[in-house]
Amino acid sequence: MRRRPGRSAGLLSAGVLLLAGGVLTGCGSGDDGSPSSSAAPEIEVSGAYMPAPSMDTMAAGFLTVTNSGGTDTLTSVTSDLSDDVTLHSTEGGAMREQTSFTVPSGGTLEFASGGDHLMFAKLTHKPEQGEKVSVELHFAKSGTVRISMPVKSATYSPKTGH
Ligand code: CU
Numbered sequence: 001m002r003r004r005p006g007r008s009a010g011l012l013s014a015g016v017l018l019l020a021g022g023v024l025t026g027c028g029s030g031d032d033g034s035p036s037s038s039a040a041p042e043i044e045v046s047g048a049y050m051p052a053p054s055m056d057t058m059a060a061g062f063l064t065v066t067n068s069g070g071t072d073t074l075t076s077v078t079s080d081l082s083d084d085v086t087l088h089s090t091e092g093g094a095m096r097e098q099t100s101f102t103v104p105s106g107g108t109l110e111f112a113s114g115g116d117h118l119m120f121a122k123l124t125h126k127p128e129q130g131e132k133v134s135v136e137l138h139f140a141k142s143g144t145v146r147i148s149m150p151v152k153s154a155t156y157s158p159k160t161g162h
Contacts (some may be wrong), residue, residue, distance in 0.1 A: 036070060036105070037070050037071045037105040038070055038071075039069050039070035039105070040069050040070055040141065041067050041069040041070050041071065041072035041103065041105075041139070041141050041142050042067060042068040042069035043065060043066070043067055043069075043072060043103065043139060043142045043145055044065070044066045044067075044068070045063055045064070045065055045066075045137065045145055045147050046063070046064050046066065047062070047063055047064045047158055048061070048062070048063035048135070048147050048148075048149040048150070049061070049062055049063070049149060049150055049151070049152045049156060049158065050062070050120075050127060050133055050149050050150070050151045050152065051113075051151075051152055051153070051154050051155070051156055052127060052128060052129045052151050052152065052153055052154045053123075053126065053127065053154070054154060055126070056123050056125065056126035057121070057122070057123065058119065058120065058121050058123070059081070059082075059119075059120040059123060059127060060113075060117045060118065060119060060120070061111065061117065061118035061119075061120060061133075061135065061149055062111045062112055062113060062117055062118070062158075063111050063118075063147070063149070064108055064109070064110050064111070064112075065103050065108060065109040065110075065137070066108050067103045067104065067105065067106065067107060067108065067109070068106060069105065069106075070105050070141075071102065071103065071104060071105045072102075072103045072139045072140060072141045072142050073100050073101070073102055073103065073139065073140040073141070074087070074100060074101045074102075074103060074109060074137060074138070074139055075099075075100045075138050075139065075140050076100075076138045077118055077135060077136065077137055077138065078135075078136045078138070079120060079133060079134060079135045079136065080124065080133075080134050081120055081123055081124055081125070081127060081133045081134075081135075082120040082121060082122055082123050082124065083122060084120070084121040084122045085118060085119065085120050085121075085135075086118075086119045086121070087099070087100065087101055087116070087118065087119075088116065088117050088118070088119045089115070089116050090114060090115050090116065090117070095117075095119070097119075098116075100140075101116065103139070113157060118135075127151045128151060129151050129152060129153055130150075130151065131150075131151040132148045132149065132150050132151070133148070133149045133150075133151060134146065134147075134148060134149075135147050135148075135149045
């Protein structure tokens, strides 16, 4: 999303803003390449998928959130597949609902099979393999990130560690 100033006045004020921003960020942020935890988060979502559920009552979703900026928090998830999406952790084989997940500064938040996951209940329909489910991730600082979550086979597992 690039904003193009249409007038010279716009260019001028943009220049002033850049200058002011430079002065502000130069003050007190340890700029050694690693993001300080108070910096603005930079969120990226990758590897999202949903194993095709066998029933139309419940489905799980997996993805990785990468954060190259400051700390953020995933506070909720919404989807047109379900009005009841919750965040779950898995502890000792038991699922537990969580109200939020931290996305650490310069780190990742991973939802993976057998671990933390998104839980979709009361599905509006049974998602079939090949379908794409629209999912919105709501972050405390970054706001809403909309992703398209592909539905994979029931036994799909992402290949890692090549
Ligand atoms: Cu669960």
